[in-house]
Amino acid sequence: MKMSHFIAKRLFYSVFVLLGLSIVIFTMSRIFPGDPARMALGTLAPQWAVDKLREQLHLNDPIHIQYFIWLTNALRGDLGMSLVTKRPVLTDIKTFFPATFELVIFSIILSISISIVIGVTAGRHANSLFDNFVRIASYLGVAMPTFVWAIIAMFIFAYSWNILPALGRLNMGTIPPPRITGMITIDSLLTGNFRAFFDVLKHMIIPGSALAIGRIAQDTRIMRASIVENLRKDYIAAATSYGIPERLVMFKYLMKPSLIPVVSIMGLEISSSMAGSFIIEFIFNWPGFGRYGANAMLNKDLNAIIGSVMIVGVFFALINILVDVIIAYLDPRIRMAFRSE
């Protein structure tokens, strides 16, 4: 089986899972008690207005017909109107998604780089004082819900020491760069607006670290374990006894196989930080997709809820395929398995 076949097969399978997911989500949104039209208009709206909205949303049709209407529209890129923002859901998501993507990527970079450095150091000096300290700290990190760290970090860095901004994406005085990708970091670099670049980076530190904290703890543990395991392998002993410099042994022989377990759970982690962004963006007033989704849920904005949950599902599916490709690149054993078949 070639790599391209493998990817095609995964994509094909993902489509089925996503279809199933859409059926589950859609059914839940229609069978749970409560009239969505009444919810959207409020308790004071007259009955005729509610009836009219029910007609518009096809709520009077049988549920499978409603689903097919939704699905055909969704495949054409129409996820319906948001009942709260009064704009198409897809337009809303397109507006808000880049901000979240930026934050999630930042938190991934943060967690991967920190956990590799700490994990490798702890693994190479196993059972030292530093290693034990890391072990205790990682227990604490895993037990820390994102919102708890968010609040503690906000308290320490933004309010007590006052060195980092707490809320929003940019300071009031900073001129935002023109929207090209929607990610301020990239837009500001493209337009040479370094003030905005550093400002947005500063704003990302607390929310980004809140998204990263649990993963830093987990990845450090995995990284440490795999370093300890691989250090015992014969090929490391062989490489060392050939007199290959330690630095070379480290990076060429030890790091690559040790990275595989960390990368293989990366897909799960990216999606967990997407989920975390629903809470973190809410706390930090970060104008992103997570805050949009959380607000849709709090306001029971049906189309927006279904739309944003489906987008998370699509994103998750794509990321998982990407991670499999990265692992195949890192692990020659898997790559060879593809070639030989």
Add this chain to the structure above:
Amino acid sequence: MEKLGINKKSIQKNWYKFSRNPLSIIGLTVVVAIIFITLFADFIAPYPEHAGWYTDFKNAKLPPSFNHPFGTDTMGRDVLSRVMFGFRYSLMMAFVVLIIVVPIGTFLGLIAGYYNNTWLDTMIMRLTDIFVAIPSLVLAMMISALLKPSLFNAMIAVTLLWWPWYSRLVYGISSSLRNEYFIQSAEMIGASPLHILFREILPNTLAPIFTKMTLDVAWVILIGSSLSFIGLGAQPPTPDLGTMVSDGYKYMPEIWWVSMFPSLAIVLTILGFNLLGDGIRDMLAAEVY
């Protein structure tokens, strides 16, 4: 008891293995303490009446002191008392969810694994694929938003999406066990499918299930408190830890104690169950594999 191999000697041996790691002992102590507080919150909380709608604006926003070790919140309620009751709601959520989810998930996993490669297997396992295709937190938030947000509905939400993890765990074990000799001989003697599922396969899955349950208490508490933090779970005045944190963080720089102590309580609970779960996993590991 004898049938499952539980006797005095094995208990002694397991306790020895468990107690070798000081972290497991810390976990056990924390969990026992929390369960104790949960059961007797009415008697040991300094102000039990502060758990519900109670207002005393004269004593509102008091910093931690001898009378109120964790301070008082914006309505003058003692934060320590509310944290003690908060443990109760967190634990209740975890136990209710797990008591429903574990039997259902295990049963479906057993069937799917035993009837491997049949339509039953396909149906159950593809259904679990759908539920794990999206982060649990987002799905829980969605279900609990579609139902009316409340503690009870948050429990329903987490219950609906948690069973697939048990099915997948049990499926892995049961689909590999069905080719073992002891299952095949049982089939040959003419044992009924029920006997094979519950008497032959199920006992082999108990240790991993038990380990996962202990660790899952922590995860369910984490999801539950996240839900109530964002307003999709327990509603005020329920003294849920997540609700208390979200009540407090709006007044953050000045009256930090209102959200800080419930936050630490959440961390302590999750930490305790994680440490205990790791200890149990290490204790049972050699016995199973």
